[in-house]
Amino acid sequence: MADIGGHAIYKIEDTNMIYIPNDSVRVTHPDEARYLRIFQNVDLSSNFYFSYSYDLSHSLQYNLTVLRMPLEILKTETTHTRQESFDIFEDEGLSAQGGSGVFGICSKPYEKYVWNGKLLEAVKNTVHRDWLLYIIHGFCGQSKLLIYGRPIYVTLIARRSSKFAGTRFLKRGANCEGDVANEVETEQILYDASVMSFSAGSYSSYVQVRGSVPLYWSQDISTMMPKPPITLDQADPFAHVAALHFDQMLQRFGSPIIILNLVKEREKRKHERILSEELVAAVTYLNQFLPPEHAIIYIPWDMAKYTKSKLCNVLDRLNVIAESVVKKTGFFVNRPDSYCSILRPDEKWNELGGCVVSTGRLQTGVLRTNCVDCLDRTNTAQFMVGKCALAYQLYSLGLIDKPNLQFDTDAVRLFEELYEDHGDTLSLQYGGSQLVHRVKTYRKIAPWTQHSKDIMQTLSRYYSNAFSDADRQDSINLFLGVFKPTEGKPHLWELPTDFYLHHKNTLGLSQTRRSYTYWWTTDVLKHLPLPFDEVTCAENRRKLTVKKFHKYEEEIDIHNEFFRPYELSSFDETFCLAMTNSTRDFMPKNMGIDPSPFTVRKPDETGKSVLANKSNREETVLQRKTAASAPPPPSEEAVSSSSEDDSGTDKEDEGAVSQRSTPVKVTDTGDNTKITENVVQSTKDVYGVNLSDVPSEDDLKIYTRFVQLGQSQHKPDKSSQQFCSKLHLDRVINLIPISSFSQDNIYEVQPPRADRKSIEIFHAHIQAGKGNMQPLGKEDFLMYREYIRNRYL
Numbered sequence: 001m002a003d004i005g006g007h008a009i010y011k012i013e014d015t016n017m018i019y020i021p022n023d024s025v026r027v028t029h030p031d032e033a034r035y036l037r038i039f040q041n042v043d044l045s046s047n048f049y050f051s052y053s054y055d056l057s058h059s060l061q062y063n064l065t066v067l068r069m070p071l072e073i074l075k076t077e078t079t080h081t082r083q084e085s086f087d088i089f090e091d092e093g094l095s096a097q098g099g100s101g102v103f104g105i106c107s108k109p110y111e112k113y114v115w116n117g118k119l120l121e122a123v124k125n126t127v128h129r130d131w132l133l134y135i136i137h138g139f140c141g142q143s144k145l146l147i148y149g150r151p152i153y154v155t156l157i158a159r160r161s162s163k164f165a166g167t168r169f170l171k172r173g174a175n176c177e178g179d180v181a182n183e184v185e186t187e188q189i190l191y192d193a194s195v196m197s198f199s200a201g202s203y204s205s206y207v208q209v210r211g212s213v214p215l216y217w218s219q220d221i222s223t224m225m226p227k228p229p230i231t232l233d234q235a236d237p238f239a240h241v242a243a244l245h246f247d248q249m250l251q252r253f254g255s256p257i258i259i260l261n262l263v264k265e266r267e268k269r270k271h272e273r274i275l276s277e278e279l280v281a282a283v284t285y286l287n288q289f290l291p292p293e294h295a296i297i298y299i300p301w302d303m304a305k306y307t308k309s310k311l312c313n314v315l316d317r318l319n320v321i322a323e324s325v326v327k328k329t330g331f332f333v334n335r336p337d338s339y340c341s342i343l344r345p346d347e348k349w350n351e352l353g354g355c356v357v358s359t360g361r362l363q364t365g366v367l368r369t370n371c372v373d374c375l376d377r378t379n380t381a382q383f384m385v386g387k388c389a390l391a392y393q394l395y396s397l398g399l400i401d402k403p404n405l406q407f408d409t410d411a412v413r414l415f416e417e418l419y420e421d422h423g424d425t426l427s428l429q430y431g432g433s434q435l436v437h438r439v440k441t442y443r444k445i446a447p448w449t450q451h452s453k454d455i456m457q458t459l460s461r462y463y464s465n466a467f468s469d470a471d472r473q474d475s476i477n478l479f480l481g482v483f484k485p486t487e488g489k490p491h492l493w494e495l496p497t498d499f500y501l502h503h504k505n506t507l508g509l510s511q512t513r514r515s516y517t518y519w520w521t522t523d524v525l526k527h528l529p530l531p532f533d534e535v536t537c538a539e540n541r542r543k544l545t546v547k548k549f550h551k552y553e554e555e556i557d558i559h560n561e562f563f564r565p566y567e568l569s570s571f572d573e574t575f576c577l578a579m580t581n582s583t584r585d586f587m588p589k590n591m592g593i594d595p596s597p598f599t600v601r602k603p604d605e606t607g608k609s610v611l612a613n614k615s616n617r618e619e620t621v622l623q624r625k626t627a628a629s630a631p632p633p634p635s636e637e638a639v640s641s642s643s644e645d646d647s648g649t650d651k652e653d654e655g656a657v658s659q660r661s662t663p664v665k666v667t668d669t670g671d672n673t674k675i676t677e678n679v680v681q682s683t684k685d686v687y688g689v690n691l692s693d694v695p696s697e698d699d700l701k702i703y704t705r706f707v708q709l710g711q712s713q714h715k716p717d718k719s720s721q722q723f724c725s726k727l728h729l730d731r732v733i734n735l736i737p738i739s740s741f742s743q744d745n746i747y748e749v750q751p752p753r754a755d756r757k758s759i760e761i762f763h764a765h766i767q768a769g770k771g772n773m774q775p776l777g778k779e780d781f782l783m784y785r786e787y788i789r790n791r792y793l
Contacts, residue, residue, distance in 0.1 A: 173233075
């Protein structure tokens with residue numbers, strides 16, 4: 001599904017349950033078959049991911065920060081057992097000694113995002129740790145952004161929390177431990193795929209979170225209403241649940257924690273506004289005890305109200321919010337600022353937040369976005385924040401000259417498609433249907449057929465919530481170990497509610513009571529704005545272990561893992577060639593078009609639309625000219641994002657241009673131009689240059705110099721030839737200058753000479769292809785044993 005620095009990420013395609021007989025249990029329990037069916041209702045082949053060598057439960061920033069930790073600190077704290085260093089070829093002189101061993105640091109997975117943690121608890125202390133394969137649930141997608149042939153991989157990973165997990169109306173708010181419903185951590189990773197090494201390559205990431213409002217609230221679906229009323233189940237004057245939730249975020253992400261609340265604030269009947277009022281009260285209470293520089297930032301914005309307004313552009317307003325958020329949190333990059341940022345200073349770059357270290361930049365803090373369902377509105381808001389962060393990531397790697405990306409470019413189209421797949425997948429998992437409102441809906445450029453699709457998705461979501469969510473919730477509770485069948489207690493299908501399973505404080509009183517004022521974990525504030533989980537301290541070192549590898553093991557051999565030289569390669573099946581490509585899938589197919597993925601395209605010039613409309617190309621050109629000659633509609637012409645936000649936020653710039661439509665440049669050919677059926681394209685469209693223009697003086701000088709170089713290519717420089725003949729070496733490619741110019745020279749290339757042994761190897765290869773095999777020697781047998789040991793043992 002993806003490749004990060006040579007580490008492959010896989011998706012589970014199929015699973016098999018193997019029955020292990022036990023002599024102590026001779027009679028099968030009568031309810032076992034029913035529990036087995038419920039357990040298998042969790043489809044592991046649907047959006048479950050794993051990796052043999054990369055920790056998917058942690059962010060890229062955490063993984064690369066751990067790699068920089070001095071290894072000597074951990075070597076003394078780790079012991080290696082015979083089981084880890086066992087080698088069946090030790091007696092034959094092929095042991096993994098003599099400097100061939102490689103030490104690596106591995107960390108304990110973050111339990112919140114591991115979905116098979118409870119299943120592995122029974123065998124975790126019995127089997128070797130290589131048998132423990134942790135899986136995550138959510139989304140993983142990767143696309144290739146080609147910048148003039150330079151491959152840049154854009155990866156989107158969404159980790160769904162296994163705590164308080166469930167379906168839409170059955171899991172709302174938070175539980176007593178601060179875990180919220182529909183909590184998903186989304187990470188976008190950008191790196192230059194031409195260098196796959198973590199130490200030598202350029203990697204960048206940005207993390208944001210979505211999750212239900214951290215309060216005790218629910219919705220009663222027994223009334224069979226499309227929008228059941230929101231009720232607050234418990235009074236929480238000291239924001240105990242919100243304190244636990246934000247304490248977890250401070251430990252994992254640092255400060256500042258930014259809340260973007262998208263629920264409605266002005267309603268005829270109080271519905272969503274109940275959550276806003278309670279959340280404001282909770283954040284205000286918690287901020288009293290935090291230092292002002294680390295206070296929780298609360299941004300309320302009624303997105304639904306802005307969508308209905310004809311004078312306001314939703315995405316313009318979200319873009320302003322995204323800029324302010326990314327400037328506060330910063331992003332992660334594993335290399336220092338490029339020299340191009342010094343040559344081309346940018347005001348936005350100088351205002352960027354985060355933590356600047358010697359090895360690059362660290363993201364400190366995170367954006368937490370929520371609406372009621374955390375699906376449609378939240379996904380669009382996260383896309384806009386991710387688009388803004390993507391511009392900064394590209395700028396930090398020296399790929400664009402300004403940290404700004406515009407709509408209708410190949411890069412943004414590719415990123416938008418990734419986010420739409422991401423939103424559809426998460427919406428299916430939690431709500432039972434795909435997204436109803438997409439980015440194009442809020443840009444108001446969605447086709448009219450989209451309305452019928454939205455109605456179908458709404459009906460599908462309602463049907464799923466009413467009839468199938470209860471069974472899915474039972475399966476999730478059983479799979480995650482929330483419910484454990486016990487003899488003499490009610491079965492899972494006999495429980496009237498699972499409230500007591502997810503709220504452990506209802507079954508017994510806790511012996512320890514958290515402070516109402518010092519609501520954070522000890523030592524968290526000392527290291528802010530850095531996240532406590534990434535700080536080098538004794539507590540975090542206990543989560544790390546040192547593991548010894550053989551240097552030929554596939555788990556650390558990036559070359560064999562990626563290229564797989566022992567398998568027959570097919571270009572059609574190679575992942576790096578089959579993934580979504582900006583040049584193949586998004587760039588226009590006409591000649592003379594600027595190949596840059598950051599060039600704004602016309603709406604009908606995308607690669608996909610051109611492929612779909614090859615037969616109607618003449619009609620497309622005719623419609624484009626007709627549309628260009630007509631005056632634009634007033635709703636598109638007078639759009640401004642300078643209206644005042646009812647929630648009390650600041651006004652935007654009055655000169656902001658709407659991103660709802662892209663201006664089309666049209667050459668004025670006169671009023672009496674007749675449009676015929678055979679439209680002749682201009683030389684500008686075909687060749688990218690207007691041939692009628694006279695070349696400039698600089699171009700003529702360059703061309704004259706090129707002609708002189710060609711004329712002088714048969715006048716070799718004798719002094720250069722004599723110098724090269726003295727330094728002639730065997731088996732080295734010799735470059736002989738044949739031009740009179742010293743700086744810009746033309747060279748002849750002589751191929752290297754092949755020695756006798758190389759020729760013999762080549763002839764043996766030819767004979768082997770004909771079936772004439774040579775007998776194997778002792779070295780061949782030893783090499784084959786080494787291959788078998790590393791490949792299969």
